[in-house]
Amino acid sequence: MTGIEVPSAVIEVARSARSVAVLTGAGVSAESGVPTFRDAQTGLWSNFDPADLASPEGWARDSDLVWGWYQWRAQLVRRSEPNAGHLALTEWQQRVHLDIATQNVDDLHERAGSTVIAHVHGSLFDPRCSECGLHSQPEPDPFDERSDRVPPPSCPDCGGEMRPGAVWFGEPLPETEWTAAVEAVESADLVLVVGTSGVVFPFAGLPAMARSTGATVVEINPVETEISDMADFRWRTTAATGLPALVDSLR
Template sequence: MHVPAAVLDLTRGARRVAVLSGAGMSAESGVPTFRDALTGLWENFDAAALATPEAWNADPDAVWAWYQWRVALVRKVAPNAGHHALAEWERTAKVAIVTQNVDDLHERAGSTVLAHLHGSLFEPRCSECERPMDLPAPPREPLERIAPPTCDTCGGAGRPGVVWFGEMLPRQPWDAAVAALRVADVLLVVGTSGIVYPAAELPELADRHGVPVVEINPQDTELSSRVEAVWRTTAAVGLPGLVAAVGTLE
């Protein structure tokens, strides 16, 4: 695997590596994208309309059913080589993973995720008191309606632990991501388009703090012209090659 010299120069010797991962990272594992998940029973629904507080207030049973089907889809796939490479890198460097993905593939590969900016399918919480709740087993087949679980503390309905359209990002994950950037030696932006804000601000923040940014993506993105190095490859191909190359230089 030939790693571009510019990429290798910026990652060689890095002891604090920040990673911003997006949908492209999980797509190689077979995780459907947000809209791709609307197949079969859900193909006549609008994903953007389901992922809102208004949809939840209008019909929580339908919204919960859709998210539980997404949980089932994620559980059918496995972390790819890119996920495993980042977990391996943690053995020799401090790797701070900030992800826009709501799946658990980084964790299942063995990584510690610093921040799920958009929440997680696997961390439901009470819609009333905000306490974390256990995730019930998803249905084997998609269902149009499933009653959400009830909070043992206040009796409120459990809601998906994701950030819906129209909601603010939770402060703690965002602050953790920003803090990691300030001390990073390099930021890798992997599989993200760079158009979803505020996550797309993170490379800009890194640049303002003098942290070089490396993009790993098979396609041009909004970030490509504003980073120090670009590698036109996928996460599952590029990250194992990069980690192996960095390891041989230590």
């Protein structure tokens, strides 16, 4: 038992929902110890602006540096474990139709046993060829904490440089992932927005889309966000605390 009280209005909408869409953001991963994008600038990386590393320009300038940074972030994720919030969604997904669309580039939902319908900002674990677009997961290099530069592996098909699978600043979202997220929201009667600040568009536009199609929007976040105003219910708690309590209360 988690011992926290779930707002009765939230239990009510969750109980009657036949199709749920859950939109997750950095806060959900942060509770597993995965540093947020900005907080990831420590040690070797403290002198770099993430906007310079996560951009087509940064890649053109120094692909070894960018690949090294993504290898390091992937390493941080491998050392992290799904938290109680991830696990609660897995349990809930076994009981109702529940689509998860995430901004997170980690694989914590999957490692918790959930199916993710869309990684709208890509994935740390889905690199692709910068020339021919082939997706291929090379064996991770033995990780060296002291080195910031790691040459990207070559494409097994064309020999081009493999690039990280995350979406960079200035790039469009992957179309199939975005379409899947929109469809999930449009077909849901309950949309739960968890641990996202609501400032990164177009992802941040999904809750408004949910409202316009008549879904109930519930925000789970310890702090006020850009999304708060358009939510039907705001529950000031975190994913790892609130989601297990909610899913327990639906038994």
